[in-house]
Amino acid sequence: MTVAKKVSVIGAGAIGAMFGGLIKHHQPETEVVLIARGDHGREMQQRGIVSLRGSWGQRDVPITASSDPAAVAGSDLILFTVKTQDTVATATQFADWIGDAIVVSLQNGINQHLLAPIVREENLLVGMTATNMSIDQPGVVTCNRSGVSVIGPASKRVTGATLDLANRTLAASQLPIEISDRILGAQYNKLLLNTMGYASVLSATDFLREGILDRDWRNQVALPILDEGLRVLAAANRSIERVGGMSDVFRFRRMLRTFNLPGFQVLVRNVLRGPLRLPSLKYSVYQDLMRNRPTEIDYVNGEVVRLANECHIDAPLNAEVVRLVHELESVDDVTFFSRREITERFRTVAGC
């Protein structure tokens, strides 16, 4: 088998519906089942269509949508894209129907230890995606950024043939896919980038277009959070795997530091606002706050805090991001902080 004949997406929200929909669009002979619930799931079920928006305009792709776990039976590949806090409950709910399917988790946070007791070791792949998708309205998903996704085996028992099938199947979406045999390091690379991105959500700041160009925010919030994360991961013996382009955390840090060189700020501002316009990211944490949903903050900045606790060291900046996001989660009508307020708070927490 060169590509999967039946692909199911468990948790076909922003990421999952886009990947599943694009696979179906580019490879109509593949049976694609989108498992979703709520208004979004109902809309896809009623119309039998997922609408995909992106640089291509809008595509209405015929799919099968369901909320019934039995609908995934007989899948060759399952894309697992629920929020991390839903991982165990959802995987348990679907366990009897996963069968021999290859399962690829494309979630933020580190989920392999959560899925390992439920999915066969030789079938479990995990990954990270630097794409950015959002549900604009039920049944309508937008691709804001089509960055690279990296997948890899969660254990040594995964064979090359399994990896190859997963790679070909996901690549049918025509989104860039890479394989890594050090996937945990690639996940931590992405996680550290997100620790800064999620801090930008506190002030509803556009991370790439506003945040990193704001000297104070960059130097008092973004870089210290990243440096703290790097320190904690080193203490916890977690290696970081380099990823291509600006999705590489070390290259990204170098770029942020370069912005501080005399004259660079103005130059960079002009270049990035003109010819090299950066994408506007709608962080999943921002999307969750706007929808009054629990966020994944405990599994991203919270993962840094967890590792710090394990090593008996402090991670006060990441802990502050976790605390403030929970504060925003706790109100119905979310009012974000101002960027200045956040910059001042982090200056205080860092003690400078």
Ligand SMILES: NC(=O)C1=CN([C@@H]2O[C@H](COP(=O)(O)OP(=O)(O)OC[C@H]3O[C@@H](n4cnc5c(N)ncnc54)[C@H](OP(=O)(O)O)[C@@H]3O)[C@@H](O)[C@H]2O)C=CC1
């Ligand atoms: N959006 C993005 O750009 C990016 C997201 N990611 C990561 O990808 C993962 C998915 O994110 P995203 O697509 O944004 O999340 P979404 O919330 O948009 O999608 C998850 C979907 O799964 C549904 N779901 C959860 N449990 C079940 C269940 N038991 N049965 C049926 N449906 C279920 C949810 O329904 P309900 O809403 O009712 O809970 C939701 O529609 C996350 O880990 C995220 O961090 C990574 C990079 C970018």
Ligand SMILES: CC(C)(CO)C(=O)C(=O)O
């Ligand atoms: C960085 C981003 C936007 C994906 O590119 C993401 O991971 C998220 O929304 O949580």
